[in-house]
Amino acid sequence: MAPQPRPGILDIAPYVGGEAHAPGVAQPIRLASNEGALGPSPRAMEAYKALAGELHRYPDGGATLLRDAIGRRYGLDPARIVCGAGSDELIALLVRAYAGPGDEVLYSRHGFLMYAICAKSVGAVPVTAPETGLKADVDQLLAHVSERTKVVFLANPNNPTGSYLTQEEVARLRAGLPKHVILAVDAAYAEYVRRNDYSAGIELVDAADNTVMLRTFSKAYALSALRLGWAYCPPGIADVLNRVRGPFNVAQAAQVAGIAAMEDIAHTEAQVELNEAVRPWFAAEVEALGLKVWPSVANFVLIDFGDRDAESARLFLKENGVLIRQMGGYGLPHCLRATIGTRAEMEAVLNGLRAWIETRR
Numbered sequence: 633m634a635p636q637p638r639p640g641i642l643d644i645a646p647y648v649g650g651e652a653h654a655p656g657v658a659q660p661i662r663l664a665s666n667e668g669a670l671g672p673s674p675r676a677m678e679a680y681k682a683l684a685g686e687l688h689r690y691p692d693g694g695a696t697l698l699r700d701a702i703g704r705r706y707g708l709d710p711a712r713i714v715c716g717a718g719s720d721e722l723i724a725l726l727v728r729a730y731a732g733p734g735d736e737v738l739y740s741r742h743g744f745l746m747y748a749i750c751a752k753s754v755g756a757v758p759v760t761a762p763e764t765g766l767k768a769d770v771d772q773l774l775a776h777v778s779e780r781t782k783v784v785f786l787a788n789p790n791n792p793t794g795s796y797l798t799q800e801e802v803a804r805l806r807a808g809l810p811k812h813v814i815l816a817v818d819a820a821y822a823e824y825v826r827r828n829d830y831s832a833g834i835e836l837v838d839a840a841d842n843t844v845m846l847r848t849f850s851k852a853y854a855l856s857a858l859r860l861g862w863a864y865c866p867p868g869i870a871d872v873l874n875r876v877r878g879p880f881n882v883a884q885a886a887q888v889a890g891i892a893a894m895e896d897i898a899h900t901e902a903q904v905e906l907n908e909a910v911r912p913w914f915a916a917e918v919e920a921l922g923l924k925v926w927p928s929v930a931n932f933v934l935i936d937f938g939d940r941d942a943e944s945a946r947l948f949l950k951e952n953g954v955l956i957r958q959m960g961g962y963g964l965p966h967c968l969r970a971t972i973g974t975r976a977e978m979e980a981v982l983n984g985l986r987a988w989i990e991t992r993r
């Protein structure tokens with residue numbers, strides 16, 4: 633008898649990240665993981681390098697200076713901030729602390745895949761609520777709450793669809809959930825959103841003891857390699873996360889680079905401005921090719937190939953050194969997700985799509 637993992641674990645379809653390599657292409661254009669087009673802040677790179685002589689030291693287990701910097705930037709109490717090795721770790725810790733065998737973790741149909749993976753890894757059941765027009769549907773989410781629901785995840789904006797719920801809609805979701813159910817608003821792309829009716833959820837965290845906001849340094853702050861995320865929590869949930877997390881879960885290099893990245897406001901602004909300029913132009917150009925682009929407020933767009941073969945387009949682009957993401961794992965096999973890179977990178981995607989369409993005439 634070989635060792636057996638706990639129930640649920642072998643049901644997990646392992647997470648497949650965005651591709652980073654294309655055969656025969658030394659420097660592919662990488663638009664499969666929603667990384668920042670401008671790269672990290674030069675100040676973050678300096679802070680990272682300056683740490684090289686200190687690699688024998690354990691990190692600050694409380695991430696004190698980093699939590700202070702986040703607190704200053706967003707006007708939050710650092711005592712209610714918990715940092716993690718990417719927001720992925722915080723998603724996993726929340727599920728592990730609040731859900732167990734037979735419990736339910738609820739999210740919307742095309743929500744981020746980590747929610748299901750984390751639920752299954754503790755023996756909980758991932759439950760999905762249908763979406764309307766590739767957008768989370770508050771009424772459907774509320775209709776799928778059961779006695780066993782412990783955590784509801786809402787990626788806002790959502791990856792991979794790019795859609796978002798307004799502040800009002802999220803408040804209505806919170807108000808409709810039982811008080812003992814955690815609402816985790818995963819605002820990984822919040823920095824990119826330029827909409828007056830959007831909120832990352834800070835006010836909902838402040839309003840009660842059952843809502844958490846998750847943020848990451850992997851997207852607009854462009855520090856994906858370092859694995860750094862944070863949660864803004866009610867005091868009780870911060871206390872729980874601090875009990876279950878590893879004592880040194882955030883590397884010191886991530887802490888120092890994170891502070892520098894967050895304080896380099898001009899660099900983040902430039903990243904967001906670039907995205908605001910390139911995304912609508914790119915979406916319009918793709919639509920001019922006869923493909924549908926779902927509306928997005930983040931740094932990626934979902935391209936809908938309808939009854940055309942999305943996978944053949946993806947492989948064609950890959951052969952030409954351009955990597956964008958397949959969406960079968962999200963139940964959207966007829967779509968591909970393209971990160972918004974620089975204008976030149978997006979020209980390469982457009983040229984590739986044009987050439988692919990030619991091959992199919």
Ligand SMILES: *Cc1c(COP(=O)(O)O)cnc(C)c1O
Pocket residue numbers: 666717718719720721744787790791818820847848849850851856859860861
């Ligand atoms: C990228 C992403 C994250 C997590 O990123 P980390 O690198 O683990 O911080 C979380 N949620 C969503 C919706 C994402 O797209």
